[in-house]
Amino acid sequence: MLKYSIRRLLIMIPVILAASFITFTLSSMSTDPVETYRVTLQQQAGERDLKPEDVENSVELYAQKYYYDRSFPERYWLWLTGFGDDRGDMGIIQGEFGPSTRGDSFDIGSELAKRVYPTFKLIFAGSVFSIGLAMIFGVISAVRQYRMVDYVLTTVGFVCLAMPTFWFAAVVKGLGVSFNKSTDTSFFGTVNDRSQAGTADFTTFDHFMDQLGHLVLPTIVLMLTGYAAASRYQRSAMLEVLHSDYVRLARAKGVPNRTVVRRHALRNALIPMATLAPAAIVLSITGAILTEAIFNWDGMGRFFSTSLTRGDTFAIQAFLIFSGVLTVIAVLISDLLYGVLDPRIRYE
Structure with missing residues (x-):
């Protein structure tokens, strides 16, 4: 049983990595926050007296803040590890889930933990x-x-x-x-x-x-x-x-x-x-x-639904990867329980 448990724990690592990649990929493909931000600014240009160059400058700053000026592999690596960037707001293995579109005061990790x-x-x-x-x-x-x-x-x-x-x-x-x-x-x-x-x-x-x-x-x-x-x-x-x-x-x-x-x-x-x-x-x-x-x-459900309606990509990804890790752990516990409750099962 001990060897099986250790083996399953090791298997969890590539499974979680695969889940993180799928989560990041689907979230990135589901929306284009930069284009959405550009369209919003263009619609408000008359009210806010924004020139076309002002809109493009704001979009450029937006893309830099939320790492959309990076390539997809680089963004995934930063989101997963946080290594390669000195801003300190990315890297899920370091407890940083990325900047939120709800403002700098909204820390995704702490807000998710409260729920x-x-x-x-x-x-x-x-x-x-x-x-x-x-x-x-x-x-x-x-x-x-x-x-x-x-x-x-x-x-x-x-x-x-x-x-x-x-x-x-x-x-x-x-x-x-x-x-x-x-x-x-x-x-x-x-x-x-x-x-x-x-x-x-x-x-x-x-x-x-x-x-x-x-x-x-x-x-x-x-x-x-x-x-x-x-x-x-x-x-x-x-x-x-x-x-x-x-x-x-x-x-x-x-x-x-x-x-x-x-x-x-x-x-x-x-x-x-x-x-x-x-x-x-x-x-x-x-x-x-x-x-x-x-x-x-x-709670977490409302956190996810609110993040979805606001287009808060990093918050959505945080919820999904957290749920994925819990699911993998639950499946491991289920397998171990089966061996404990059924004496006919022996893990070699």
Whole structure:
């Protein structure tokens, strides 16, 4: 196991490098910030009394500030390492993600770091509940295959799978607002991850309850949208185990069905879902982007959506490479968990 872990850690290095190159390439190809800046200045030339040469000078300074006067390989090298430039604002291995179009005071690394906790809080709660429900109802659906409970759970799963995340989040938010108005309370928080009054006005318990009230609705959104696919996955895994030879043999020996399901089938059927959990938690960031936008959470999802609308290329790249690294780590944890939970697996 130790040798396998070390080998996988070493493999992660070229994988992350490849991910960084793809991220940088796609981000660079998706937009032309210099041309966009030129068009903006030309449209404002009359109002700001700018001459054509003033526009071109401003564009040239803009390109120099954001490294667009460099070749593509040189820009990628500077963004990755920071070596070869004395400005000190580039190089992700040094913790510098590049200059932001939102101004020099907007440090991409620190701003992204501030948003990790709200997003992690949301995706962790949503993933734990969605995977827990998927395990329970997936097993029930498989054990009661082609019965009424199976049809009901399958229908619920398909409905949740078909619902667009942004639409469902808007509906849940609207229901929360209606509940607060009808009860004349603020039980459900519908904006941000905490009250605007700030933590200084709360005792420890009140602060916890305040954050919990803001967490409930977005967690329901992520829970149900994530539950749909996971429950089908768990159902398939349970059915595969129930039709395996060793389960049939146990039943042929007269072992009660409840014992067969609990001792022989359930444990092995839960292994795939348990190993899927780390990757599912990270991948739920995709759903968090839309959920945070609807509920106005100041998290990583809103950081990405705002950066996208503002054309802040380096901020977009920072979010994507951070998500990519988390995904690679999650896959590694999943592989290691599979070896720990399943004694039949041995890594040489």
